[in-house]
Amino acid sequence: MKASAGGYARARDLSHALDLLADADGMGRVLAGGQSLIAAMNMRLSTGDMLVDISRISDLSGVSVQGRRLRIGALTRHAELGRDALIARHAPLLAQAVNHIAHAAIRNRGTIGGALAHADPAAEFPACVLALDAVLHLEGPEGSREVRAEDFFVDVFETAIAEGEILTAISMPLAEPDEVQMLKEVARRSGDYALAGLCFVRRAGGVRLSVLGAGSTPLLARAAMARLDMEDIGGAVAALRGELNPPSDTQATAAYRRHIAGVLLRRIWEEIGGESA
Structure with a gap:
């Protein structure tokens, strides 16, 4: 079975992506790594969507330390997390999770933001960010907002992301020296x-x-x-x-x-x- 999409557009930057979602009349779907969304579309579980491709927005990927917090761009791929020195030092739970996620092809394409927005209750990253007391950073037509992981996951495949919003980053406290x-x-x-x-x-x-x-x-x-x-x-x-x-x-x-x-x-x-x- 082949996917059925209502259209496709590649965003130049975050502002352009938000504009594309706003113009999609509620049918916009954010495409990052595509490992969950495309599979759902192939099975016709999601049809007629306007795909807004954010995969080339470089500002949404990478890992950095900002003050006493670790910040991870939503487009950072699973495999990148598994080999990143800052992750290994400050959030080793995420590095451990990568070893359990599917197979190499999925880890090389899938993104942490995509996994969290998909909100599969059997997936590792949603449980990880909950244990790490993370904050999820969203950008939408009304501006930026932050949602604690405890308030982010609403139901199966359902999150606190509002229509027209994009998950841009995840942040969490740096691991303490003797933290387990x-x-x-x-x-x-x-x-x-x-x-x-x-x-x-x-x-x-x-x-x-x-x-x-x-x-x-x-x-x-x-x-x-x-x-x-x-x-x-x-x-x-x-x-x-x-x-x-x-x-x-x-x-x-x-x-x-x-x-x-x-x-x-x-x-x-x-x-x-x-x-x-």
């Missing part, structure tokens, strides 16, 4: 979506724990986080399983996904030297 960041997941085969996965961040302010593949959005496991701050891994595992409401499908039952999440949390705790209970 870790991602663990279980998948049937390399490159498959995870049956369930955890993103774990421990810094001076406490633990942040997010879950992927276990609901309609990535979940910030607040009850489990509170138990982890108390060094109570047994209570944290029980709290985590109680917080989850995962789906049952042909890949795994809800009960199995809850079980996996608890097992992964214990593995993380053991690796960082926490006491078992």
Whole structure:
């Protein structure tokens, strides 16, 4: 089956991209790496869209340190994140995630902004930015605005991006010297979506724990986080399983996904030297 598009235009810069979206009468779709959008169009899950290609806007890619925050352009490709020295130093969770994302061809074309805007609850980057307490930067007809990761993911494939807006960057606190960041997941085969996965961040302010593949959005496991701050891994595992409401499908039952999440949390705790209970 071939894609059905209502038109195509390549934006010269961000201002031009916003103008093209404004002229699309609500049918504009932002095209970055195209790894999710084109697949959806090929299956006719999205038709008649006016594609606004932002892939050549150089200002929207790259990684930099700005004050005490790390800023990542939305067009930065997965593979670039995996080999970037600033990512390795200040947000190693993202570098770990790259190793779990699909296959080399996808990693070389896909962008972090595209992955976040697509908002697949089984994808790694949405859960990562949630655990890292990131802020997402949007540009639209009314100007710039910022949305915390906790408020960004609304439902399956649905985000807080308003009509006519473009996700331009993601920023997060720099990792502290003794900060721990870790991602663990279980998948049937390399490159498959995870049956369930955890993103774990421990810094001076406490633990942040997010879950992927276990609901309609990535979940910030607040009850489990509170138990982890108390060094109570047994209570944290029980709290985590109680917080989850995962789906049952042909890949795994809800009960199995809850079980996996608890097992992964214990593995993380053991690796960082926490006491078992």
